[in-house]
Amino acid sequence: MTREMTGAKMVVQALKDQGVDTVFGYPGGAVLPIYDEIFLQNDIRHILVRHEQGAVHAAEGYARSTGKPGVALVTSGPGATNAVTGLTDALLDSIPIVVLTGQVPTFMIGSDAFQEADTVGITRPCTKHNWLVKDTDSLSDTMHEAFHVATSGRPGPVLVDIPKDVQFATGDYSAPKPSTSHYQPIVKGDLEEITELVAAIETAKKPVFYTGGGVINSGTAASQLLRELVDATGFPITSTLMGLGAYPASGKNWLGMLGMHGLYEANLAMHDCDLMINIGARFDDRITGRIDAFSPNSKKAHIDIDPSSINKVIRVDIPIVGDVAHVLEDILKVWKARGRKTDEASVAKWQDQITEWRKVNCLAYTNSEKTIKPQYALERLEELTKKHDRYITTEVGQHQMWAAQYLNFEDPNRWMTSGGLGTMGYGFPASIGVQMAHPDALVINVAGEASWLMNMQEMGTAAQYRLPVKQFILNNERLGMVRQWQELLHGERYSHSWSEALPDFVKLAEAFGAKGILCSDPADLDDAIMEMINYDGPVIFDCLVEKHENCFPMIPSGKAHNEMLLGEAETQGVIDSKGSVLV
Amino acid sequence: MSALHIKKGATRHSAYNLRPTFSDVQERHTIAVLVENEPGVLARVIGLFSGRGYNIESLTVAEVDHTGHLSRITIVTTGTPQVIEQIKAQLGRIVPVHEVHDLTVEGASVERELAIIKVVGAGDKRVEALRLADIFRASVVDSTLNSFIFELTGAPDKIDAFADLMRPLGLVEIARTGVAALLRGD
Numbered sequence: 148m149t150r151e152m153t154g155a156k157m158v159v160q161a162l163k164d165q166g167v168d169t170v171f172g173y174p175g176g177a178v179l180p181i182y183d184e185i186f187l188q189n190d191i192r193h194i195l196v197r198h199e200q201g202a203v204h205a206a207e208g209y210a211r212s213t214g215k216p217g218v219a220l221v222t223s224g225p226g227a228t229n230a231v232t233g234l235t236d237a238l239l240d241s242i243p244i245v246v247l248t249g250q251v252p253t254f255m256i257g258s259d260a261f262q263e264a265d266t267v268g269i270t271r272p273c274t275k276h277n278w279l280v281k282d283t284d285s286l287s288d289t290m291h292e293a294f295h296v297a298t299s300g301r302p303g304p305v306l307v308d309i310p311k312d313v314q315f316a317t318g319d320y321s322a323p324k325p326s327t328s329h330y331q332p333i334v335k336g337d338l339e340e341i342t343e344l345v346a347a348i349e350t351a352k353k354p355v356f357y358t359g360g361g362v363i364n365s366g367t368a369a370s371q372l373l374r375e376l377v378d379a380t381g382f383p384i385t386s387t388l389m390g391l392g393a394y395p396a397s398g399k400n401w402l403g404m405l406g407m408h409g410l411y412e413a414n415l416a417m418h419d420c421d422l423m424i425n426i427g428a429r430f431d432d433r434i435t436g437r438i439d440a441f442s443p444n445s446k447k448a449h450i451d452i453d454p455s456s457i458n459k460v461i462r463v464d465i466p467i468v469g470d471v472a473h474v475l476e477d478i479l480k481v482w483k484a485r486g487r488k489t490d491e492a493s494v495a496k497w498q499d500q501i502t503e504w505r506k507v508n509c510l511a512y513t514n515s516e517k518t519i520k521p522q523y524a525l526e527r528l529e530e531l532t533k534k535h536d537r538y539i540t541t542e543v544g545q546h547q548m549w550a551a552q553y554l555n556f557e558d559p560n561r562w563m564t565s566g567g568l569g570t571m572g573y574g575f576p577a578s579i580g581v582q583m584a585h586p587d588a589l590v591i592n593v594a595g596e597a598s599w600l601m602n603m604q605e606m607g608t609a610a611q612y613r614l615p616v617k618q619f620i621l622n623n624e625r626l627g628m629v630r631q632w633q634e635l636l637h638g639e640r641y642s643h644s645w646s647e648a649l650p651d652f653v654k655l656a657e658a659f660g661a662k663g664i665l666c667s668d669p670a671d672l673d674d675a676i677m678e679m680i681n682y683d684g685p686v687i688f689d690c691l692v693e694k695h696e697n698c699f700p701m702i703p704s705g706k707a708h709n710e711m712l713l714g715e716a717e718t719q720g721v722i723d724s725k726g727s728v729l730v
Numbered sequence: 731m732s733a734l735h736i737k738k739g740a741t742r743h744s745a746y747n748l749r750p751t752f753s754d755v756q757e758r759h760t761i762a763v764l765v766e767n768e769p770g771v772l773a774r775v776i777g778l779f780s781g782r783g784y785n786i787e788s789l790t791v792a793e794v795d796h797t798g799h800l801s802r803i804t805i806v807t808t809g810t811p812q813v814i815e816q817i818k819a820q821l822g823r824i825v826p827v828h829e830v831h832d833l834t835v836e837g838a839s840v841e842r843e844l845a846i847i848k849v850v851g852a853g854d855k856r857v858e859a860l861r862l863a864d865i866f867r868a869s870v871v872d873s874t875l876n877s878f879i880f881e882l883t884g885a886p887d888k889i890d891a892f893a894d895l896m897r898p899l900g901l902v903e904i905a906r907t908g909v910a911a912l913l914r915g916d
Contacts, residue, residue, distance in 0.1 A: 272781050276825040330825050455819035
């Protein structure tokens with residue numbers, strides 16, 4: 148069925164037909180017709196951000212906490228270029244978002260018109276796909292295809308660039324129908340490979356599940372199936388930063404996060420295992436450490452929906468291309484049909500070995516009665532918020548790693564962090580997106596003061612929409628992770644890794660009509676956190692923490708999993724010249 | 731559709747895993763990519779190569795199916811087997827890409843390139859150029875009293891050889907199309 152309407156109306160109609168209820172955006176000359184249509188309807192809420200980067204991160208937060216695509220709407224030129232960081236962030240973390248940009252009218256494209264930029268050219272390498280719509284008749288199909296591409300296969304960001312004359316002109320609108328484009332990624336895994344993996348599961352003596360964001364992206368069914376498989380086999384499981392929550396932190400087979408700042412037991416299990424089952428992770432360099440020493444004695448299986456992930460970094464023995472939920476379902480089916488076998492005696496021995504590693508207690512730290520240790524702050528935050536309907540976002544740096552280590556996630560979609568791109572300034576706008584999707588939930592952005600300042604203008608958004616987002620800032624007056632690397636690698640020459648002009652965060656909160664809380668004494672911490680939780684509105688929590696705390700455990704760059712640093716013990720010279728060129 | 735069958739390529743029964751270990755040997759592969767002929771599609775393919783640091787030795791593109799709006803891109807590239815596999819998988823990820831074929835591993839293929847070559851000279855050199863052109867089955871497509879333009883079709887090696895011979899005889903300009911290639915047989 149087709150209906151005639153303007154391009155601007157088509158955009159809003161297509162969003163409605165795609166089930167979109169919230170759009171994050173910022174108006175400008177080239178999107179005014181669309182904003183006019185938004186004004187004339189009530190089905191889609193528009194959230195006015197304060198910077199286009201914030202709109203895209205908010206859309207990411209919305210997407211990651213709901214599993215639905217997030218939508219951002221920005222104008223041409225600077226609106227589009229400001230969206231680039233968010234698009235790249237979503238590309239590296241495989242987050243489904245649809246970004247709509249205005250463009251100068253088609254007859255002015257190429258003339259260096261006011262606020263003209265080659266948006267599809269600029270965003271080609273940082274989107275999964277993008278389109279410049281040149282006539283109104285093709286606009287609705289392009290919009291629907293954009294949602295199809297963003298959400299199918301390996302999810303990712305897409306962008307639709309819409310010239311202003313295309314928005315004004317009328318054309319035929321067609322409602323969404325099942326996509327007929329050739330882009331239809333395969334979701335079922337090859338049964339022969341799956342059977343080979345099941346055979347490996349049956350005989351493995353030292354197996355480990357290594358899971359990632361692909362499990363979360365695959366949907367809640369994937370997490371359920373993962374839990375069933377892990378608990379039925381009794382194999383230990385670790386996860387990347389992106390995959391936290393797919394398996395509950397309270398589960399008995401949980402090893403904790405792995406990688407550069409992962410847990411000792413998780414990294415040693417990866418190094419010593421004889422069967423590694425990678426589910427929806429991508430052997431990122433933060434995970435593998437030194438490639439030629441990565442898990443030298445294991446058979447490796449890799450389940451991924453993106454064929455380019457397979458054998459990209461680490462050669463695997465059992466490659467399975469498919470959607471995690473579909474593949475896990477088949478694994479369970481085949482494994483059960485073959486009699487639910489595992490080498491129980493050997494796996495029990497392996498679990499004993501892991502128990503020994505756990506005794507190292509790698510997250511232990513020296514607490515203080517005078518200053519708040521960041522780890523302590525997060526332990527208290529965990530304790531006081533774990534019973535809440537809680538969502539956590541983070542910025543990037545030490546606080547992010549501590550949050551991953553000290554906070555526990557029982558369910559998927561509860562943890563939103565910039566993993567691949569490492570975007571400082573991600574967490575605050577993301578928390579706004581999460582709160583919009585879950586108005587009654589407790590949404591906390593665990594932040595460092597330096598990251599937080601990168602998108603602090605979004606306080607205006609939080610205040611305007613009365614979003615009770617809690618900005619839990621671990622304030623060490625340093626770029627903590629940069630400072631840590633300068634200590635370890637650059638002879639303690641702390642080049643530009645601190646700020647001498649930090650704002651008074653309490654006054655800053657008050658200036659935006661929000662609540663500010665300052666806490667510097669460990670004895671006051673619990674009360675202060677409770678005050679934050681109980682306040683019905685946005686809060687900036689300025690938690691003054693130990694300034695020189697380092698984040699451990701740590702696998703130094705260029706080292707293997709079994710060469711991790713556990714604490715403040717001699718850290719000088721641990722990264723050799725070869726490792727220091729790595730990031 | 732086989733663009734996504736490259737995924738199929740991820741099983742060990744396909745070309746994907748014919749070479750069991752990663753080696754450091756640089757290989758030269760000819761890859762044919764069938765793409766939807768939409769604006770920017772060539773930029774996507776080229777951007778992939780530059781963005782990820784892959785080599786392009788030669789690239790040709792033209793629409794080959796006017797009703798289906800499909801273009802065929804033929805790329806000659808070099809890399810280790812691991813890089814070649816990555817290139818194919820990354821090409822397969824591009825949304826408007828329909829099919830990716832590695833003509834170097836899928837079977838014997840025919841490679842052809844067309845060159846037009848301008849040779850300027852007089853006297854013996856001019857006669858010798860014409861004689862060599864005859865041997866190479868190059869045809870004269872333009873002539874003045876002191877120049878020829880030859881048209882030559884063949885494998886890239888043959889064109890290289892002809893150009894080398896023409897250089898001392900007065901080669902002043904050469905234009906080459908890049909490689910077009912097809913698998914042999916049905």
